[in-house]
């Protein structure tokens with residue numbers, strides 16, 4: 177065994193308040209264990225997802241981004257998820273042009289009752305991004321092994 | 331005060347909750363506390379066993395007062411659970427409640443992470459995100475909107491009936507919408523109810539007529555909700571009333587028209603009797619139908635199909651109630667709250683072909699047998715086989731379409747009890763030998779186990795084991811002419827063949843086939859099986875994720891009548907709490923435009939599903955009406971210049987959160 181720890185991807189998730197965030201809560205209530213690599217940012221609707229959020233997350237050190245919204249037709253705000261879907265396709269194309277594998281950005285429709293889907297999707301995505309390896313971007317910050325140092329300095 | 335707070339240097343207090351051992355067992359609280367101390371603007375970090383408790387809340391309130399904190403972060407459960415609690419605590423200490431931020435380290439961390447070190451790191455990341463974000467939070471005010479006092483109840487089974495009556499007795503104006511021509515639901519079909527065996531009609535029909543005569547209830551039967559708009563406290567609902575071809579206000583339910591119909595005998599499937607009898611095109615669903623009004627079925631009425639009938643029914647009606655020109659009608663309602671009580675459907679027994687339903691005439695569903703034992707049913711309460719003879723041996727197969735990987739995994743909760751009820755009734759009326767084939771006998775409930783005991787003493791036979799098949803392939807002279815139930819008797823470990831005259835399939839309870847459409851209409855959620863989803867399985871069992879919409883009865887999951895009625899009462903209490911308060915506070919997470927940045931490109935206007943954005947020609951910029959904005963933020967994401975922003979979810983806040991969650995792995 178080598179001394180350097182195996183690569184553990186860092187994934188930022190944007191979950192809509194009504195379906196996917198609630199599903200993630202349900203996964204918790206049901207004690208469904210899953211990989212700890214995903215950190216959720218709550219937005220009211222997946223339609224709030226500005227492509228800049230994804231780009232920023234990748235630039236700030238994320239190796240992947242997961243977006244979760246209500247199933248088509250179920251949006252709490254009628255059609256925010258459709259609007260996000262359109263942006264998502266454009267965004268994927270753009271990321272490709274930057275040389276970012278489009279498997280690093282994933283969109284899933286997860287309803288409030290699908291706690292098990294949260295577990296499955298997160299585990300799948302973590303495994304997938306782990307296989308892809310770290311996202312190599314010029315100027316991307318390296319993970320701080322000890323953030324307290326960073327802040328003590330700040 | 332808020333002005334000065336905003337300009338003042340942020341002073342953040344972080345509170346890490348143990349939640350008993352719910353968080354503390356999986357997250358190193360001390361490490362999270364130490365980490366939080368290193369974050370920018372953090373003045374104080376504390377941990378406590380239960381932050382949501384009074385002493386927990388006092389902790390942060392005291393610090394606001396004594397340490398001059400102006401930003402609060404609580405790392406505990408989901409914001410969907412306790413955000414309101416901590417916002418109120420913050421406000422009570424004199425700080426604007428939106429200077430508060432929550433980090434979800436229970437549902438999203440301690441309950442889902444196996445490794446303690448990793449759970450601790452994830453918690454630190456979430457705390458870091460919350461701290462960075464709260465610094466940018468602004469003081470906001472809730473928008474207060476008046477609530478309409480009227481309530482809509484959808485579904486007129488026992489749940490809807492009980493809900494409508496209770497609301498009406500509290501002085502509310504209630505509209506009860508029922509899809510069938512009569513209210514009553516499943517209960518109206520039963521003769522007796524377990525475990526007390528009291529007569530279903532005797533306890534239900536008085537309630538049904540109270541609904542009809544109550545001055546505060548408008549009953550819309552043969553009607554369905556087709557559109558729902560608006561939000562908590564202010565729903566606009568469209569109801570389609572199907573044409574009955576009979577004026578409800580004129581018909582007195584004398585049935586003269588039914589007598590006079592050109593069809594001398596019933597010819598068409600009577601669905602109320604589960605197809606065990608025939609009705610005419612003009613009919614009364616059942617004698618105690620409420621409203622007591624006939625209707626004409628356009629599929630079978632000669633006049634409505636061809637326009638070539640003698641219309642004897644119309645002539646027979648002395649009140650001129652029959653009107654063949656009637657059309658569907660749309661009724662618009664304005665209500666503050668909605669209770670959904672649409673009940674269940676029974677499992678389709680043809681889906682398990684080995685039980686022979688639809689193939690062998692004397693294989694019945696339990697619901698059909700409910701009609702057979704019913705005094706006002708197709709046989710006047712006689713338990714008869716299709717040929718009119720009385721069965722001597724009857725087999726009741728439990729769990730048909732329940733507790734079965736191939737059909738439904740859930741237990742339907744009422745089948746054991748209603749099977750016992752039917753066993754008792756059949757035995758009592760026919761003296762037949764009755765066999766109950768069960769997997770497990772489930773009789774939890776007041777007086778239920780006692781009822782089971784009584785049946786055991788009555789001499790009903792119980793065989794533990796799932797029935798394999800029902801067949802007419804006989805092997806012994808004793809089986810000749812009978813149906814044979816093959817089942818493994820797991821208590822003695824042999825496969826048995828039980829010859830019977832009648833088989834009763836105890837079909838399970840399922841969500842309605844159209845549950846998904848209904849759910850979409852009301853913007854609520856369903857479980858995978860189609861049961862409407864409650865907001866919290868324990869603490870908010872009748873609320874949904876859509877404020878102002880409540881659920882009651884079997885539409886939420888299989889349940890018996892006592893539980894259904896209790897739940898209907900609970901839904902009423904929630905609805906009353908909402909409408910009697912008179913107003914709702916809307917989350918101030920609306921979008922707004924910074925004029926100086928807006929180029930007037932119109933992108934946002936097309937994005938808004940609520941038409942809340944308009945273009946101000948004179949100023950050359952877009953404007954958002956906060957009263958119409960629902961706070962989705964879609965316009966904000968689309969705005970190319972960053973002029974559109976969303977309160978509580980500004981770009982800057984989200985960027986900070988992103989940076990925060992990536993802070994530590």
Ligand SMILES: Cc1cc2nc3c(=O)[nH]c(=O)nc-3n(C[C@H](O)[C@H](O)[C@H](O)COP(=O)(O)OP(=O)(O)OC[C@H]3O[C@@H](n4cnc5c(N)ncnc54)[C@H](O)[C@@H]3O)c2cc1C
Pocket residue numbers: 484485486487488489490507508509510513514515516517520522523524525553554555671672673674675676696697700744748751842848882883884885889890891892894
């Ligand atoms: C065979 C059998 C025997 C039973 N025996 C007993 C017993 O003895 N004791 C006991 O406690 N429980 C018994 N139960 C359980 C009992 O039936 C339920 O507890 C009860 O009916 C639930 O009431 P509900 O109002 O929720 O649903 P339902 O009775 O199903 O009523 C729902 C109503 O909503 C209407 N509806 C549906 N969809 C819509 C829509 N989209 N718009 C408008 N209206 C709609 C339906 O037409 C119906 O009138 C038995 C169940 C079965 C299957």
